[in-house]
Amino acid sequence: MxxxxxxxxxxxxxxxxxxxxxxxxxxxxxxxxxxxxxxxxxxxxxxxxxxxxxxxxxxxxxxxxxxxxxxxxxxxxxxxxxxxxxxxxxxxxxxxxPPDAPPVAIDYTPDDALFCAAALLDRVEEGSAEVEEAWDAGEPQVAARRIRDDLVRMCTAMLLLDGITRPRRSEAVAAFAARHAPPREMAPVLRWAAASFGPGGRDGDGPVPPPPGGLAAAASAVEALRWRVAARGRELREALDLQR
CATH class of the missing domain: 3.30.460.10 (Beta Polymerase, domain 2)
Structure with a gap:
């Protein structure tokens, strides 16, 4: 200090x-x-x-x-x-x-959730170009990692809009699947994303295997989740505006 x-x-x-x-x-x-x-x-x-x-x-x-x-x-x-x-x-x-300072606690509010979800949506919107560039450059591992990370971002965003802050990485994917009943066809991609973090669920730097159904199926899942996050964000914003 x-x-x-x-x-x-x-x-x-x-x-x-x-x-x-x-x-x-x-x-x-x-x-x-x-x-x-x-x-x-x-x-x-x-x-x-x-x-x-x-x-x-x-x-x-x-x-x-x-x-x-x-x-x-x-x-x-x-x-x-x-x-x-x-x-x-x-x-x-x-x-x-200072040594004698008290702890500081702050709440995670719906306004914070909207702020963070919007930032995650912006980050994921950049992903399609990065995936395409990696694919064109002959780097499927890079493309798969970016798609995996964007899936996690969207699962995290949905949880944040629910007021849930703690799950990270594979835990966020599992928590989203448990709470929001994604379409059956999305389940293999979500399982792939969660498993890619290794046995402990937190290894973000290890190799990412190809997604089931290929990159196109995983990218389609990202787009579907983007739509759900954006819709949930609009609903929350409208509810907050009515309360005010």
């Missing part, structure tokens, strides 16, 4: 330990995850976030303890800007600085 406060050109508001170490679930090789909340940062959080990461790398080299930092600003804590990871991190968070 001393190095961060001296070296990063932004005023630090709070710092928290989060993740597996904060929950008491860390392994001997687990990183120390530190959330840095600054009073204000530029929209891209740079150069402050990059400097904080450089300092964390220095500390890790000096101590032999791996440290990962995540930099946000106070505006990210406001309703309509909150991500599920931020809400969950603060829920787990152990205050580090």
């Amino acid at each position: 001393r190095r961060i406060r001296i070296g990063v050109p932004a005023e630090l508001w709070r710092a928290f330990l989060f993740g597996s170490r904060a929950r008491g679930e860390g392994r001997p090789d687990s990183d120390l995850d530190v959330l840095l909340v600054f009073h204000a940062l530029p929209p891209d959080r740079e150069p402050q976030a990059g400097i904080a990461e450089w300092i964390a790398d220095e500390v890790a080299e000096d101590t032999g303890v791996p440290v990962t930092v995540w930099s946000v600003s106070r505006i990210d804590l406001e309703r309509g800007n909150r991500t599920p990871m931020l809400v969950d991190s603060l829920d787990d968070g152990v205050p580090l600085w």
